[in-house]
Amino acid sequence: MSDVVLISRRTFLALGAGAAGSLVLGCRITPRDAATGTAPVFVPNAFLAVDGEGAVTVWVPEAEMGQGVLTALGVLVADEMEADWEKVRVEQAPVDPERFGKMSTGGSTSVREGWEPLRRAGATAREMLLTAAAARLGVDRSQLAARRGRVIHEASGRSVGYGELAEAAAALPLPAEVALKKPGELRLIGKPIPRVDTPAKVDGSAAFSIDVRRDGMLHAVIARCPVFGGTLKAYEDRAALAVLGVRKVVRVPTGIAVLADSTWAAIRGREALEIAWDRGEAAAWDDARIARYLNERAPAKGVEARSEGPTVAGAADGATRIERRYSVPFLAHAPMETLNAVADVRPGRCEIWVGSQSPTRLQAEAAKRLGLDVARVTVHQMFLGGGFGRRAWPDFGLEAVEVSRAAGAPVKLTWTREDDMRHDLYRPASLHLMGAAVDPTSRRVLAWRHRLVAPSILEQLWPGSIGDRLDEMAVSGAKDLPYAIPGIHVDYVMANTPVPVMWWRSVYASQNAFANEAFLDEIAALLRKDPVEIRLELLKGSPRLRKTVEMAAEGIGWGRSLPPGHGLGIACHASFGSFVAHAAEVAVAKGTVRVLRVVAAVDCGPVVNPDTIAAQMDSAVVYGLSAALRGRISIRGGAVVEGSWADYEPLRYAEMPVVETRIVSSEESIGGIGEPGLPPIAPAVVNAIFAATGKRVRSLPISGHDGFKAWEA
Amino acid sequence: MAKPIELVVNGERRRIDVEPEMPLLWVLRDVLGLTGTKYSCGIAECGACTVLLDGEEIRSCATPVSEAAGHEITTIEGLAHTHFHTLQEAWIAEEVPQCGYCQPGQLLAAAALLARNPHPDDAEIVEHMSGILCRCGTYQRIRRAIRRAAGTAKGAAS
Numbered sequence: 125m126s127d128v129v130l131i132s133r134r135t136f137l138a139l140g141a142g143a144a145g146s147l148v149l150g151c152r153i154t155p156r157d158a159a160t161g162t163a164p165v166f167v168p169n170a171f172l173a174v175d176g177e178g179a180v181t182v183w184v185p186e187a188e189m190g191q192g193v194l195t196a197l198g199v200l201v202a203d204e205m206e207a208d209w210e211k212v213r214v215e216q217a218p219v220d221p222e223r224f225g226k227m228s229t230g231g232s233t234s235v236r237e238g239w240e241p242l243r244r245a246g247a248t249a250r251e252m253l254l255t256a257a258a259a260r261l262g263v264d265r266s267q268l269a270a271r272r273g274r275v276i277h278e279a280s281g282r283s284v285g286y287g288e289l290a291e292a293a294a295a296l297p298l299p300a301e302v303a304l305k306k307p308g309e310l311r312l313i314g315k316p317i318p319r320v321d322t323p324a325k326v327d328g329s330a331a332f333s334i335d336v337r338r339d340g341m342l343h344a345v346i347a348r349c350p351v352f353g354g355t356l357k358a359y360e361d362r363a364a365l366a367v368l369g370v371r372k373v374v375r376v377p378t379g380i381a382v383l384a385d386s387t388w389a390a391i392r393g394r395e396a397l398e399i400a401w402d403r404g405e406a407a408a409w410d411d412a413r414i415a416r417y418l419n420e421r422a423p424a425k426g427v428e429a430r431s432e433g434p435t436v437a438g439a440a441d442g443a444t445r446i447e448r449r450y451s452v453p454f455l456a457h458a459p460m461e462t463l464n465a466v467a468d469v470r471p472g473r474c475e476i477w478v479g480s481q482s483p484t485r486l487q488a489e490a491a492k493r494l495g496l497d498v499a500r501v502t503v504h505q506m507f508l509g510g511g512f513g514r515r516a517w518p519d520f521g522l523e524a525v526e527v528s529r530a531a532g533a534p535v536k537l538t539w540t541r542e543d544d545m546r547h548d549l550y551r552p553a554s555l556h557l558m559g560a561a562v563d564p565t566s567r568r569v570l571a572w573r574h575r576l577v578a579p580s581i582l583e584q585l586w587p588g589s590i591g592d593r594l595d596e597m598a599v600s601g602a603k604d605l606p607y608a609i610p611g612i613h614v615d616y617v618m619a620n621t622p623v624p625v626m627w628w629r630s631v632y633a634s635q636n637a638f639a640n641e642a643f644l645d646e647i648a649a650l651l652r653k654d655p656v657e658i659r660l661e662l663l664k665g666s667p668r669l670r671k672t673v674e675m676a677a678e679g680i681g682w683g684r685s686l687p688p689g690h691g692l693g694i695a696c697h698a699s700f701g702s703f704v705a706h707a708a709e710v711a712v713a714k715g716t717v718r719v720l721r722v723v724a725a726v727d728c729g730p731v732v733n734p735d736t737i738a739a740q741m742d743s744a745v746v747y748g749l750s751a752a753l754r755g756r757i758s759i760r761g762g763a764v765v766e767g768s769w770a771d772y773e774p775l776r777y778a779e780m781p782v783v784e785t786r787i788v789s790s791e792e793s794i795g796g797i798g799e800p801g802l803p804p805i806a807p808a809v810v811n812a813i814f815a816a817t818g819k820r821v822r823s824l825p826i827s828g829h830d831g832f833k834a835w836e837a
Numbered sequence: 838m839a840k841p842i843e844l845v846v847n848g849e850r851r852r853i854d855v856e857p858e859m860p861l862l863w864v865l866r867d868v869l870g871l872t873g874t875k876y877s878c879g880i881a882e883c884g885a886c887t888v889l890l891d892g893e894e895i896r897s898c899a900t901p902v903s904e905a906a907g908h909e910i911t912t913i914e915g916l917a918h919t920h921f922h923t924l925q926e927a928w929i930a931e932e933v934p935q936c937g938y939c940q941p942g943q944l945l946a947a948a949a950l951l952a953r954n955p956h957p958d959d960a961e962i963v964e965h966m967s968g969i970l971c972r973c974g975t976y977q978r979i980r981r982a983i984r985r986a987a988g989t990a991k992g993a994a995s
Contacts, residue, residue, distance in 0.1 A: 189936055190934075190935030190936030190937065190973050191935070192935075316932075318929070318932060319932060319934075321934070321937065322928075322929050322932060322933075322934055323929060324937075325934035325937030325940050326925045326928040326929060326933075326934065326940060326944060327873070327913065327914070327916070327917060327925060328871075328872075328873020328874075328912065328913030328914045328916075328941050329873070330937050331872075332938060334872075334875075334876065335866075335872035335873075337870055337872070343867060368856060369856075385867070386855075386859065386863050386867040386868065387863055387866070387867055387876070388859050388860060388863040388867070389859075391879075458972065459936070459938075459972060460875075460877050460883070460885060460936065460938040460939050460970065460971070460972050460973075461875070461877070461936070461938045462876070462877065507936070507937065508936060509875075509936050509937070509938030510936045510938060510972050510973065511936075512972075538876070540879060541877065541878040541879060541880075735932055739932070739935060739973075739974075739975075739978075742973075742974040742975070742976075742977060742978075743935055743973045743974040743975075744974075745974060746971075746972070746973070746974030746976070747972065747973075747974065750972075768878060768880060768882060769878055769882040769883050769970060770882055774970055774971075774972055775974075776967045776970065777963050777966045777967040777969070777976045777979075778963050778964070778967045780974075780976040780977060782977070783974075783977065
């Protein structure tokens with residue numbers, strides 16, 4: 125349950141809301157701490173203010189990385205408070221954990237967690253403004269209505285603006301209870317409200333951290349050991365320093381930084397460095413060894429995640445058994461804006477400009493490294509040119525801090541595209557041993573087995589955090605298989621490698637949903653059942669997911685006759701509180717696969733902005749399809765091979781399928797939207813390839829499969 | 838050092854003192870402070886750095902500044918001052934951007950397309966725009982926005 129608090133003038137000055145006579149309220153959007161799962165004590169981290177002019181400001185703790193969070197969270201407040209949306213500004217809350225608590229953006233949590241407290245804060249403000257208006261107008265509160273930034277007394281036709289009421293409202297006690305609007309009373313929620321960040325994103329004024337410029341700032345790049353875990357032996361910087369524009373070469377914990385008057389000069393200076401690396405033990409790792417390692421680990425009994433009913437081996441006599449292996453590769457995040465940060469370390473203080481999914485983590489770690497109080501480290505949150513989970517790790521911000529400290533100057537550290545691709549923290553590769561027992565007579569599935577063999581993100585990020593226990597994150601999407609099968613057995617075998625791993629859009633759902641949904645399709649074929657029919661049968665206990673399957677199938681025209689070489693595929697998955705099914709139509713010709721159309725059906729509960737949901741479905745489909753068709757990070761000599769878009773090419777315009785989003789009208793619990801659209805796309809496409817060709821794709825990317833080549837423009 | 842280079846950027850004459858082989862991208866961003874033009878790959882694979890040179894689309898990351906000398910350069914900051922601002926309005930109407938990072942390059946590529954072909958069909962749009970990458974999946978909306986700006990939008994649009 126959320127609380128709303130009245131914010132004192134002293135505290136709200138820290139928000140930059142200096143105007144006297146403002147009503148300022150705070151509430152808490154509880155960020156889940158990914159590491160510990162603990163809910164911190166109540167500290168407000170989202171705020172609204174109404175000033176004497178009636179202008180409304182909403183501060184939110186979440187980062188804007190394209191998901192439309194500023195607009196969505198602003199709308200939640202503004203609708204309940206009956207603000208005039210034209211007068212609402214949405215701003216980034218200050219990065220100040222002492223006052224405002226932790227900040228993190230990930231796990232598709234922003235709207236889910238803000239849904240209740242932000243509406244309640246808005247409703248509280250509305251209630252206080254109404255009470256203040258009743259005193260001002262000398263009428264009973266029950267005769268007043270709030271509408272678009274004014275309180276109206278219909279009987280007399282008088283009205284008073286929020287600005288005139290703000291000061292009096294701020295002197296009132298907080299109401300003990302406030303009523304939220306009923307669905308029919310909503311004006312902004314559920315409507316395609318234009319995004320507040322769009323104008324700045326079409327005229328070049330939107331500021332990403334890579335665009336920050338400071339007086340005296342130097343431009344830096346870092347030479348890092350290409351091999352994971354490698355260390356520096358020796359270096360010679362004379363030639364680098366001779367490059368025109370290069371000012372300094374400094375040693376930092378992650379390598380050698382070259383600082384120059386321009387990014388270009390820094391890059392040229394780096395090329396001129398002579399460096400000897402101690403490549404370390406990881407140098408003995410390559411793709412073949414990783415595959416061998418995962419396969420060697422596979423027979424080991426894993427940590428049990430779920431064990432119910434009959435096992436595949438123990439199923440009744442006469443059962444038919446099917447066993448299949450699926451695998452997926454490491455993947456890079458590769459946001460369009462490469463990692464970068466600006467830092468200015470001075471005696472006793474530090475300022476950082478960054479696009480971060482975890483700005484308070486960066487701030488705390490920077491303070492620790494510099495031996496400063498957290499309050500002496502100022503973090504300015506900028507727009508993120510793509511996050512996808514990568515910008516939740518503070519490494520690139522800390523590097524900028526180290527370079528600024530070593531150089532004694534404000535510094536913009538830019539990762540080149542090659543740096544970004546070769547020093548990412550990757551989506552874990554994985555191997556899935558799937559098994560099922562089916563009854564060929566009754567055509568029913570009796571038992572299901574899923575053994576996941578994969579690196580553990582949590583154990584690799586925080587050694588010892590998982591140990592011998594179950595990594596719940598790794599089995600998400602596998603453990604909670606939604607199908608009504610009498611026997612379900614899921615276990616996890618940890619298989620860590622020197623390749624660093626991280627959250628990547630939809631986390632382990634991207635691997636587990638692929639295995640689940642591709643395997644279920646094979647079971648359907650074995651039982652001579654239609655892929656939609658088998659899902660509808662097995663989803664009787666999961667009506668929300670079932671409905672999305674129905675809608676996606678209907679949308680794609682399931683069962684219609686198709687041209688030769690075309691096929692339809694379906695897959696569904698529930699993750700991050702939402703339910704999504706994708707139906708895909710593919711065309712396979714001359715060894716090339718083309719995805720023509722995707723119908724995305726989603727139930728995310730109440731809809732805050734249908735246009736954003738459609739945009740996030742487009743986005744998840746493109747991101748997931750880029751990976752499914754040809755995304756692969758390869759390891760050779762302990763280093764990443766791919767370094768450019770030519771090696772790791774996202775979907776281009778000409779390959780974009782038509783994506784149609786269908787939203788289930790739902791009053792069920794609210795879910796996330798940034799990630800849930802991703803997991804079903806890869807299996808929907810490989811299932812469609814089977815329908816088109818009779819060939820199963822069990823390892824991603826599809827372009828790596830014998831007999832297929834990704835369609836090229 | 839070679840003699841100063843003269844550029845005309847968004848209608849303004851600028852004299853800069855840099856090496857002639859410095860890519861135009863870094864001159865715009867790091868020397869002139871026009872940060873609307875984006876870096877993303879540095880080797881002309883993604884088009885995030887696209888600007889106009891005498892109205893023609895170029896990849897500024899792979900264009901030495903010496904090649905731009907004496908020509909009219911238009912960046913995203915200057916687009917509004919040309920008659921192509923209808924594209925920006927269309928981008929807003931279609932709610933194109935997500936993270937927004939690639940959009941300056943997308944808009945300038947679209948401007949170059951419409952300058953040459955005021956009423957492109959879908960195939961022409963797709964062919965022309967395929968050089969500009971977007972990781973957020975805004976391709977469908979870009980096509981709609983270009984058609985809207987060209988006055989050839991399908992259906993009931995404006």
